[in-house]
Amino acid sequence: MSIKLYPLVFEPILQDRIWGGTKLKTDLGKNIPTQTTGESWELSTVQDNVSVVKQGEYAGKPLTDLLEQFPAEVLGTKVHEQFGTQFPLLFKFLDAKEDLSIQVHPNDELAKKRHNSFGKTEMWYVMQADEGSRIIVGFKEKSSPEEYLDKLKNKNLIDILNEQPVKKGDVYFLETGTIHAIGAGIVIAEIQQTSDITYRIYDWDRVDANGNGRQLHVEEALEAMNYNPTDTKKEYTKNINESNVTVDCPYFTTNYFPLEGSADITKDGKSFNVYICTEGEYSIDAEGETYSFKKGDTVLIPAALKAFTLNGRATLLEIYIS
Incomplete structure (x- = not known):
């Protein structure tokens, strides 16, 4: 199955x-x-x-x-x-x-x-x-x-x-x-x-x-x-539509991801991804479907879902294990 x-x-x-x-x-x-x-x-x-x-x-x-x-x-x-x-x-x-x-x-x-x-x-x-x-x-x-x-x-x-x-x-x-x-x-x-x-x-x-x-x-x-x-305290960059590293430790990596418009994400299948929306609204296009999310939503992307697109205006935290 x-x-x-x-x-x-x-x-x-x-x-x-x-x-x-x-x-x-x-x-x-x-x-x-x-x-x-x-x-x-x-x-x-x-x-x-x-x-x-x-x-x-x-x-x-x-x-x-x-x-x-x-x-x-x-x-x-x-x-x-x-x-x-x-x-x-x-x-x-x-x-x-x-x-x-x-x-x-x-x-x-x-x-x-x-x-x-x-x-x-x-x-x-x-x-x-x-x-x-x-x-x-x-x-x-x-x-x-x-x-x-x-x-x-x-x-x-x-x-x-x-x-x-x-x-x-x-x-x-x-x-x-x-x-x-x-x-x-x-x-x-x-x-x-x-x-x-x-x-x-x-x-x-x-x-x-x-x-x-x-x-x-x-x-x-x-x-x-x-x-x-x-x-x-951690200082970090805030480049739009990019993964800006805030914490990178043996247990997890967390990036600050300010989304403005559209961003294509490609993964290697080694780790799941989690997105926490701290501001705004956005959607994820994956496998021909669109899924909508808002501030306060936490989303788990299974590792086998290796390509997807983020769309919207939102502040995201992107987390995975390196």
Whole structure:
């Protein structure tokens, strides 16, 4: 049986979060179930959060089923060779109405040992940022486990962390071990390894309706953390109808692709492509059919679909594995 080749869109998996808001609906058109919807998982094979195809021949089919049936055709020959039938990346939109917790993610080695999971290298593309909003990324100066624990105990951890103002279009690349937090008033497109391992260090002393705080992982974070300052912000070009590299790492490559008119894309079948539309509207012409997309859509192009055309006026993030 051969695969039907077309751009795949998935039902969003919407996650309620204590820090979430309503911008996933107002800005991205998601049908959110609560006033505190913090995340829309656009493309996921995380256990109990597996994406289901929304349209076309495979509507209603979980992504994991497609990967079992057509691994090389969906993932690509090289990605299939490396990951088997596992989808190695997770794509999300986040709406931070309030500050997220200060947290850190383990690397592959530690995540494998502790959780039998991938680590969590990730990147952020800022889609919208309120006036005065900021993020936390890394330490201001070289720190240590002792200083970190002391500052945390005395509730002044923020004093030694690097806070940066953000604006629309900013890109940050967070290697594992980088202490970080997304600040209030920001909508982000996040690209990361397939992992849901987060060590929460400090949650601003928040409590839920029952007076309970969320679980912290202060000790677990000790071994996972990079205590050196890190340069996380990425500068990039914005050439029209071209793939402008923003992040190129062993786990994924992400390009900024400003589309004005038409662009023909040719691939070698080694990796899938994902397009995240952060602004505007566009269509994909493939196999004699036209498929239309808009801001907030995340599209998976199976690797076996090697030639297609992008048409429209849109800002796209283009992601694949090199």
